[in-house]
Amino acid sequence: MQFRFSDSLKNIRPSEIRELLKYASAKDFISFGGGMPNPLTFPMNDIREIMDYVLTDYGALALQYGNTGGLNELRTEIKKLVLETEKIKTDEKNIIVTSGSQQGLYELAKVLVNPGDAIITEEPTYVGAISAFDANKAEMHSIQMDNEGMRTDLAEAEIKKLTSEGKKPKFIYTIPTFQNPTGITMSLERRKHLVEIANQYEIPLVEDNPYGELRYSGERLPMLSTLDKDSNVIYLGTFSKVMCPGLRMGYTIGPEEFVNKFNLLKQALDLSSSTFSQYVAWQYLKRGIIKQQIPKSIELYRKKRDAMLKALDEYFPETSTWSRPDGGMFLWATVDKKINTTELLKDAVQEGVAYVSGNAFSPARIQSNSMRLNFTFSEEDQIYRGIEKLGNLIGKKAGVVQSQ
């Protein structure tokens, strides 16, 4: 039989990262590819104790179907968490629990975007967001970044232009803190400007904050959600980086009208997120284990970040540049512009080391000589060896290119 597929997936790119994961477990292979937290940070004993408690005291409920919007007790704890960490004031009815924040990204696009509608993103941006937006046929207009984050002057110009063409963007998507893939944090001035633009042009702002708690240096900056007096910002959170990814727990916070739409869609998507995972996350927050866990992750990851920065200084050719993130899981390196990092990746994998090439994160596909390097998963000695290998490859390639 000849299948007649819909054209809904024609824009989605197969994920290079998922491909790379195949190698990640091979012996001696060094992966800077995936966005995986280090399993040393998983609170294994606490999780075991919590799971046992949940089964004993809530078994019949925790293994049963649950509310589509999420466990009420968990929403209350999320409310407290975002107030304490990011000073975000919200309410249970404004929170919906999602199956990872990836589901939030998909829902967001599905709820707001008709095929062909314009949206604004950073250039580059999170590859999973690109998938979610492509799956809903959003037309991404990606805005150049510098060391202060999204160039909001360029964003405003693009919004003006699109609006004048009758194509006012449906939302602005940003990862303001320790951005994926660049590791860059948006400056306070830019944050204020972005909120101003969103209000002036009446375009919902979406801030995705998976890494906010993982700060190794510098001062915390206010989130867009707190800078916007009208509470119009949609906020995406996740437990993947502050508990573990394997339970697939995330949440979206937004205006009630918005959350209600999410709820309606989520009934069609998966009825509800795992009730059991929700009970575990609830107890993880309620018992305050998250507060013991985050400092441990920070201590571990700070060293790894420092190791990678040191290794880059030592081994990458002088023609390369890279970001110096204050937190998160990634840094972004740009090499000699004659080198195509998608091509280079094949050689790198041969040498036993991987990264994700820049264009995977590029809505405009203009990051052909950049790469995202994850520093949280590998051991420190692997970081040195992996960066040395990459540095040598890049040097060799640049030499060859030069001499051609």
Added chain:
Amino acid sequence: MQFRFSDSLKNIRPSEIRELLKYASAKDFISFGGGMPNPLTFPMNDIREIMDYVLTDYGALALQYGNTGGLNELRTEIKKLVLETEKIKTDEKNIIVTSGSQQGLYELAKVLVNPGDAIITEEPTYVGAISAFDANKAEMHSIQMDNEGMRTDLAEAEIKKLTSEGKKPKFIYTIPTFQNPTGITMSLERRKHLVEIANQYEIPLVEDNPYGELRYSGERLPMLSTLDKDSNVIYLGTFSKVMCPGLRMGYTIGPEEFVNKFNLLKQALDLSSSTFSQYVAWQYLKRGIIKQQIPKSIELYRKKRDAMLKALDEYFPETSTWSRPDGGMFLWATVDKKINTTELLKDAVQEGVAYVSGNAFSPARIQSNSMRLNFTFSEEDQIYRGIEKLGNLIGKKAGVVQSQ
């Protein structure tokens, strides 16, 4: 700010069942509404032991991100399971693990349906399928059922008509065994005819089989997947009724080309289903606990089904009819055609008893004097009392209607 929502959700109906769940936990409230398994069937001690084992032996993997397609070891066990139970021969590469079979339904529609495309369903059909199909703007053509299941003669006529209009349906969706909501099982003859039609017109058949293992009487019939020699059938399975729903574990089996599309879409939807839930499901199958669990569920549910049938005989007015299911979780009652069961539900809830009204399951909205009654969740004495209350209400209503 005025939100500008997409029109992608405009067809989705708010779920009456989710509404009813609010009452389900109220004291003395009798719910025949939800499709919830009885928590007594949850293998609590085995699950506790398995979770402990998974954390000890696979913790770093089970709490980490996983493959989008699903844990390979779990897929191997699913392969063995469907061979043993339903005689379906398949391969790991044809299986994708989903976040409940609800996700399979959504993916199915997203992957095959362009907005406005025709599909074939039963009339009535599963409410979650209606949501998933509506969310992807499928045009549902629902085919009348009788005691042998979908009227395949009518299905063929409809397909012929649609095809001649250039609207060949994208797929045929059926729940052949213990259908939701009717409890009816499709006869062998109809199964063969449906496979024949699918092959003749080259339309993929989708068989959803959440209840197949829960048989209380009668003989097992071959699934469409085994009747189709060309292996073109897409099969949806779930652990919700044979383990527990709270871990949100389902799976889809289909041609490789098809499963690859699912995989691509799933990256955008939620990256992967809970790794932890997958490890638990894997061990649940591998240890053979499912084989001890199913007979226990059958024993419990058979009594409840019998209780409900007996109560219906006793308390429902003679103008009513209902199905006599050989398995599953539901039966379908049709009352005096002057009674609107959506209207009646308000009175029923007042009286402390709930069902789901027929039109929730009706793509054509023509089931206004029917109701779905779940018999697995309530205690036997609740079943008697609940059916008595409903019978009285229906009798009273019919009398009033009569005398008007």
